[in-house]
Amino acid sequence: MAVTFEQFFAAIAQQESGNRYSAVGPQTRYGRAYGKYQVLAPNIGPWTQQYYGKRLSAQQFLNNPQAQEAVARGKLRSYWNKYGARGAASAWYSGNPNLHMSTRAQSGGPSIKGYVDSVLRIASGINPGAAQTSAQATTYSAPETPRMTVSEQAESFGLSLRLVNSNKELKRLFDKAVAGSWSPDRFQAALRNTKWWRGQSSTLREYVTLRYTDPATWKQNRDNAYAAMKSLAARVGVKGISSGTLWDAVYNKLALGWDDARLQNWFGSKISFTHGQAWGDSAAVWDDLHDLAYQMGMKYSLSWYENATRKIASGKSTIAEHETYIRRQSAGRYAAYASQIKAGMSVQDLAAPFIEAVSRILELPETDLDAISNSHISKAMRGRDDGLPTPMWEFENSLRNDPKWRKTKNAQDSMMGVAHQVLRDFGMAY
Structure with missing residues (x-):
């Protein structure tokens, strides 16, 4: 029904x-x-x-x-x-x-x-x-079809309210037209005689003119651009974007002549993050940055990741540029291995021998060890005071000074072996 x-x-x-x-x-x-x-x-x-x-x-x-x-x-x-x-x-x-x-x-x-x-x-x-x-x-006064808002009135003239408010001459004309209930045709005729109109780009003039001369094509162009802007926003990674923002993007594209690169940049500034999550291309960028930082043994703040993701997703920067930045910082932090890092090796690969030693001596799973979270490995990767890499024998000795080592099976076996040797030296064991 x-x-x-x-x-x-x-x-x-x-x-x-x-x-x-x-x-x-x-x-x-x-x-x-x-x-x-x-x-x-x-x-x-x-x-x-x-x-x-x-x-x-x-x-x-x-x-x-x-x-x-x-x-x-x-x-x-x-x-x-x-x-x-x-x-x-x-x-x-x-x-x-x-x-x-x-x-x-x-x-x-x-x-x-x-x-x-x-x-x-x-x-x-x-x-x-x-x-x-x-x-x-009802006690309010509202007709079946609501009276046009100021924003809708501006759109009926082929303009955005923001544009109207940006120029005093245009604002005066618009206010006069609204107060006098001018038709769009009358407004356009007056608009063409303003200094503002003569100073505008051909793109904007064509957009406004099309609004009057061929409204069906004007609407179709806007609808097509809206779909394209919605797709671009999703690809960049803008989640929960409002229809008002999308219509602003449509206006920027059709009336102001913005190209996709500039629109991508504009959408990039509107990327938001929720509980460490991103969407669209931003999600891939977010993950790549975290993986890159991890491989190079670096930690960054949440705001650093958010800003870097926005820059890359909006086209202001690239993953390659951020990799160069991270690798340079990593080489400074792990100076003993700077030449290998600059040559393309990752800190996690360089730390593999230390990871194996910690796993073997302290009996910890290798999957739980890395150059960031484990203090022994992180210290060893930064090298000795003289700038040289930490020798493995020195590293292994430092591990056996860790109180955790005494609780391991290999520590107990080692101590039993020492005790047995002492007894043998005194002729009390064979």
């Missing part, structure tokens, strides 16, 4: 909070959800700015039913128009309209499919007339 938007809208409120404006959800990794429609804390600022005209804090939002209604209606109407009822419910619950059939369990709530099915079941039981009457009786 088909449902109307008003039935759907009312069902979301009932599903999320039982229609309570004062509802506050439990703490999640994204923060708490607030209000009748349970808007997550990170979304409150940008969404109230977009749909209510003023940026509110979470507490201000919770105390303002009008803002809650305006935000939920504006965002859900946008989802409804793009994705239909099931996709809109899925997008509201999970952020992804395409997961409406997912039965995977969600932390603290039903599966996405379970949520979507519940919303539509509630919606189908709501009287359409009652839902419409309820919407009309």
Whole structure:
């Protein structure tokens, strides 16, 4: 049974909070959800700015039913128009309209499919007339199709709000157009007479002009670029990127003429890391850097790995450049083996004889030993005070001075052997 938007809208409120404006959800990794429609804390600022005209804090939002209604209606109407009822419910619950059939369990709530099915079941039981009457009786003022936000108005003129705010002449013209409810055609005519327009690149002028002369092609170009930017962001390793950021990338590509290298650089600055994890190409870079540092006997901070990964994933640097850096530092740390390290050998390979000796004498698994975590090996690899490598006999003697050695079987056998020899020397054993 088909449902109307008003039935759907009312069902979301009932599903999320039982229609309570004062509802506050439990703490999640994204923060708490607030209000009748349970808007997550990170979304409150940008969404109230977009749909209510003023940026509110979470507490201000919770105390303002009008803002809650305006935000939920504006965002859900946008989802409804793009994705239909099931996709809109899925997008509201999970952020992804395409997961409406997912039965995977969600932390603290039903599966996405379970949520979507519940919303539509509630919606189908709501009287359409009652839902419409309820919407009309609400204390906020919001038409069925929300009034354009300032950002949407700028986009209708083929511009981004950031661009509008970057130039005083353009900002004055835009404000005049919004106040006077100008049509896009009238705005473009006035725009062409500005000094700003004459000073812009042909790429930007073509982008804005196409918005008026061939809107279908303009939209198709944007949709294609959006898919390409989403793919590029994923490849670079930007996880959880917002649609707003992707549309910014689309604008940078189509209107400002950025090439893929510059876009890759731009996306690279937006890479985030969670619990030592990275994604996309960044994950491979992250792993390669850790393995390289380990092989060269070096340890770096988490922030060093994050910064290095961003630089490489964004195209500002390469793995080869970082290998040179790590190898140079390793040669300085293990000066006794500097020539071999510079020639291409790894510290872990050079440390193999010491690893074998520690394993044999202290009876430890070789797989648990390396030049970083084992103090004996690390000290031996740094060499003697005169800069020469540590002789093996000297290294093995130092191991037998370790209290741990006395607890080993070979230590006990050795001591038994010494005792037996002493007894033999006194003629007491044969």
